[in-house]
Structure formats: structure tokens, C-alpha cells
Amino acid sequence: MARSMVVAAAQMGPIARQDSRKQVVARLIALLQEAAARGAELVVFPELTLTTFFPRWHLTDSAEIDAFFEREMPGPETLPLFEEAKRLQVGFYLGYAELAVEEGRTRRYNTAILVDRAGAIVGKYRKVHLPGWDRPQPDLQAQHLEKYYFEPGNYGFRVWKTMGATIGMCICNDRRWPETYRVMALKGAEMILVGYNTPDDHTGSFDFDSLTLFHNQLSLQAGAYQNSTWVVATAKAGLEEGSNLIGQSMIVAPSGQIAAMATSTEDEVVVAKCNLDMATLYRKTIFDFARHREPDHYRLIVETRGPIAGAENET
Amino acid sequence: MARSMVVAAAQMGPIARQDSRKQVVARLIALLQEAAARGAELVVFPELTLTTFFPRWHLTDSAEIDAFFEREMPGPETLPLFEEAKRLQVGFYLGYAELAVEEGRTRRYNTAILVDRAGAIVGKYRKVHLPGWDRPQPDLQAQHLEKYYFEPGNYGFRVWKTMGATIGMCICNDRRWPETYRVMALKGAEMILVGYNTPDDHTGSFDFDSLTLFHNQLSLQAGAYQNSTWVVATAKAGLEEGSNLIGQSMIVAPSGQIAAMATSTEDEVVVAKCNLDMATLYRKTIFDFARHREPDHYRLIVETRGPIAGAENET
Numbered sequence: 001m002a003r004s005m006v007v008a009a010a011q012m013g014p015i016a017r018q019d020s021r022k023q024v025v026a027r028l029i030a031l032l033q034e035a036a037a038r039g040a041e042l043v044v045f046p047e048l049t050l051t052t053f054f055p056r057w058h059l060t061d062s063a064e065i066d067a068f069f070e071r072e073m074p075g076p077e078t079l080p081l082f083e084e085a086k087r088l089q090v091g092f093y094l095g096y097a098e099l100a101v102e103e104g105r106t107r108r109y110n111t112a113i114l115v116d117r118a119g120a121i122v123g124k125y126r127k128v129h130l131p132g133w134d135r136p137q138p139d140l141q142a143q144h145l146e147k148y149y150f151e152p153g154n155y156g157f158r159v160w161k162t163m164g165a166t167i168g169m170c171i172c173n174d175r176r177w178p179e180t181y182r183v184m185a186l187k188g189a190e191m192i193l194v195g196y197n198t199p200d201d202h203t204g205s206f207d208f209d210s211l212t213l214f215h216n217q218l219s220l221q222a223g224a225y226q227n228s229t230w231v232v233a234t235a236k237a238g239l240e241e242g243s244n245l246i247g248q249s250m251i252v253a254p255s256g257q258i259a260a261m262a263t264s265t266e267d268e269v270v271v272a273k274c275n276l277d278m279a280t281l282y283r284k285t286i287f288d289f290a291r292h293r294e295p296d297h298y299r300l301i302v303e304t305r306g307p308i309a310g311a312e313n314e315t
Numbered sequence: 316m317a318r319s320m321v322v323a324a325a326q327m328g329p330i331a332r333q334d335s336r337k338q339v340v341a342r343l344i345a346l347l348q349e350a351a352a353r354g355a356e357l358v359v360f361p362e363l364t365l366t367t368f369f370p371r372w373h374l375t376d377s378a379e380i381d382a383f384f385e386r387e388m389p390g391p392e393t394l395p396l397f398e399e400a401k402r403l404q405v406g407f408y409l410g411y412a413e414l415a416v417e418e419g420r421t422r423r424y425n426t427a428i429l430v431d432r433a434g435a436i437v438g439k440y441r442k443v444h445l446p447g448w449d450r451p452q453p454d455l456q457a458q459h460l461e462k463y464y465f466e467p468g469n470y471g472f473r474v475w476k477t478m479g480a481t482i483g484m485c486i487c488n489d490r491r492w493p494e495t496y497r498v499m500a501l502k503g504a505e506m507i508l509v510g511y512n513t514p515d516d517h518t519g520s521f522d523f524d525s526l527t528l529f530h531n532q533l534s535l536q537a538g539a540y541q542n543s544t545w546v547v548a549t550a551k552a553g554l555e556e557g558s559n560l561i562g563q564s565m566i567v568a569p570s571g572q573i574a575a576m577a578t579s580t581e582d583e584v585v586v587a588k589c590n591l592d593m594a595t596l597y598r599k600t601i602f603d604f605a606r607h608r609e610p611d612h613y614r615l616i617v618e619t620r621g622p623i624a625g626a627e628n629e630t
Contacts, residue, residue, distance in 0.1 A: 179497075182615075186621075187615070187622070202601065203601075205596055208597070218533070222537030225533055226493055256529065281520055285523070286488075293444075293621065294467055302610045307501050308502065312474050313474065
């Protein structure tokens, strides 16, 4: 009999700057309960789930900045979510801004955790691909300052054997980079979880920004298909502090097919029963990595960060 | 003013086993003339353009096999195509089965060449990702024996500065592997050319095979978008010797948008004017490789061919 897991993407509508953690956690618990009632065994919440998407602002007061970060997980305000998930025996993925003291230095990461059905944190991921800029861009109407607030994740891409599956995590912009999925697939990922906050005004160019929904879908479907893995992607969505965040939370099969998709930009749960053995056909034929990959010809992927000059064969 | 190039995908309908090179080349010339009349400066023909797609059969007679291969390019039968292209001042990409003697040994490759507007061969590529099997599969109704007929290409992924652009080449199954596009993008590719023969019965599983058109489109759009490059993809299509080959030849923009797509499975030319500067916006923002890529975390991509065991974090 095929192994399967019922999974939910628990999309959140906007969070105002003034909303308290308590208000947000109450919404998360309501989403969790709805997902559990619909059979979900694992619930995926968005990136930076506990507050408004603050990287749109250039804040300089450190107390003001720190207020968006968690020093412990769970803390007193998030503990009720852990308790309710444990009571319902539902695992979850939760994104949040993490303030850690490591090697004697305060560090800020864009982080996600994986919590099992017993309420234990079994995995942690820190976002590798930080989009945007490390300082305000005077030419851009909308700012996106993740490189200012966070440092790149230091764990790389990992997978965990938990809840009957091999599960990987990434966050938001990671999903546009094929390397993200590939590393986790080579580690055996059967399901990749990703939360996101994606504004539709990233560049200020309408030709580009009007394709934001399409690019979201394309990246997720390609990542799932090319790596024969389930992808569960959850948005924080809607008009948040004057910025429109796309919704389109979705559960994508190893075939690249969309098994479920949110149709609002509000709090919304979508659920799919994921056949974890579905990938087998792909991994034995067209994507049989061991038979078909040719790593000797991929070396440039790790040998350079940006494009190299003079690589063209002049003719 | 934006740099631009008018490009054609010159799809071919089926080629019967009994069709002569002369017949095929006459069709290629007709497609070339139509493309040139519609303004094309570069025409992309399919993979293994000169014969039927013979890897569907398990042939053992070497004379019979060699008859599908070219020993020289151009040879007497293909020279008229080169001459007409030169007369029309149109460059082209042509896929063919190549028989080469290298290091004292006969070698067979699935090859494509790039010919400039003066009729000179300026680039050669040999297919890296050979799909299918190296021996007949008794469980499969349809055979796909590229690993039996060819050895993997030994040039890797290259780009050429020619005809006013930086152009890369790959072939068929290469387009499903994100590494293909990435290596060429890191070498500065602005346009990637790919010919293909894609049967719709690869696995014999309807769940998989019925998605063949979708997977073609998904792979090409993702490759273009994630690498900010034009992709020109051309099929050999239609019912060929009892096997259905998909069409859907297309020209995809760096945005992932489809600029042109064939709607038949016959000989058909589709043309698009490609703005070669369109990628700039993407390469300066979301896909600014030098600012955003994190190669330290990609190492597994080149360190292993297939999935590695024991990479999961047990919990």
C-alpha cells in the first residue's frame, strides 16, 4: 500500500504592524484546528509568520527591530500553538525571525522550524537565499531589505526523517533557485516545505511585477517535477501595510501537478493527501539521478558565484 | 536601442525510416526559406534532424546503425542546406547523429552544430544527458535506447559569441536538468537552443506519459526564467514509425513567457523577435547571481551523481 500523508498549507492573510503575537497565534491555532479537522497530519505556515513583513521598511532603532524577532522558540506567546498541535497530534512548519547569540555575537536569521506530532522541534532551517538589498534603494518605490536584517543561513539545505517521510525545508526566495531543491533531493527529500512573503512590487517594473504569480507557480512546479518531490508552499498574503503580497499557496506533486491551491489572499487552509510513493516512477525513469546525472559537467555551479567573464568561445 | 534578433523554431513533422537525406534536406530548405521570408536571422532545427528517431529500435547490424550517422558535416547531402542558408544569410542550429574517430576509436554522439550567417560552423555540442537505457527493457512496450547508441558528450555546456549574441546549445533531455541552463548562464548565455524528439510513451505509465506536453513546457519555461535567458526549442513531431512525438516547439523569453509556440505536429515555423536586453532587469534584481547565489551550499550537486544514503537527520 502506498505511503501517504495528509498535508495542509495554512495561508495567512495580512498581519498589521500593530497586531500582537497573541492575536497572530490565535489565528494560527484556528488554522491548525481547521487543518486537523480536515485530516491534516502536517501543517505548513508561512515565512515570518508571527509579525508583519517588516523588511519592507528601513528601521534603524534596534529595540524597534528586535521586537520583530524571537529569542526563544517556543516562547510564552507561541507556546499555546505548540500545545494545541501536540493535543491534535499535528506536526507543523513555522517561519519566524530568529535572534540568536552564537560565538559571542548576536545574529539574526530568517528561520523555519519543523515540529513533530509530539510537539518537539525536530529540525531548523535558516534561509540561505536572502533577496533584496542590504541598504535602502533610492530608485525603488518599494524596499526589500532582507540582506539588511538577516545574515544568510549557516546550515545549508537539510532533510529530516520524521513523521513517516523525509522532509526538507526552505524559505521564500530559496524556491526560485534550482540548487535549493537539488541538494535536498540528493539527500533523499520526499517533501519540501516552504513559506513565503512575496510582494508584487519587487522591481517597480510592471513587465516584471505583473508576472509575480506566474513566477511563483513556475518555480514551485519546476522544483517539484525536476526533483520528484512534493512541495508544500504557503504564503502570507493580501494587502499588508500598503503592500500587496501574493497568495497562491499550493501543494505540488512530484509530477509538477498542482494538487491544491488557495484561491484567496486571506487566512485559508488547503489540504491534499500526498502519496509519498508517487515519486518512484519518476526516480526510476527520467529522473534516475544515478543513471543520468553528469556532475563532471556541473562544476561551474559551485566554482563561481556570479557569471564568469571570457567563457564564451569567440568565433 | 535594445539589441534584438528574429529567431525561428523550425519544427519538423515525422520522418519515415525510408526517407532519404535528400528528401529531408529539401524539407529543411523549405523551412529555412519560410523562416527567412518572415525575417528570421537564426533558425533552430530539431535533434537528430536528418533521419527518423532510430533509438526507438534495437538495431544490431553495424552497417544498418551507421546509416543513421553522419561522418562529415556538411556532407554532400547536407551541403545544399548550408549553401541556401549562406545565400539567405541565416544562421542555424542542426542536430544529427555524429560518427567520429577520436583517439583511434570510433565514437557516436548525439550532436548539434551552430552555423553562422556566413555558412561557417562556429560551435558544436554533444548531448550530455542521454535518456533511456543502454539495452532493451523487456518490461517496456516502447524502447528508448540512446545510451546504447551514443556516449555522453565530452564538451560539456558551452556558449559562443556569434551573430550579435551569446548563444548556448543543448539537446532534448538536457532541457529537463536545471544544471544544463545554469552552467551556460554562468558563462553568459543570452539564448539557449535545443532540439528534441520526445515520444509520449516513455514509461508506459499513463499517469506519467499523459503529462509529456506539460513537462516539456514546464522545463523550458523554468530554464528560461531561472537563468534569465531566451530558450528556443524545436521538436521533431507527429506520428513517426508508429511512435507519437510531441510538438509544442516554442520560443521562451527570459521572463518565462512563451513568445511563440507551434500548434501542429507537422513541419511548421514559428518566429519571434527576441529582445536580447530583456534579461537585464532580471539579472540586476531577483537573479543577480553575484549578489544572491550561495555556492558553498550547492556542493553536493557536483559531489555525487545519485542520491546519497544516510544524509537525513534522524530525529
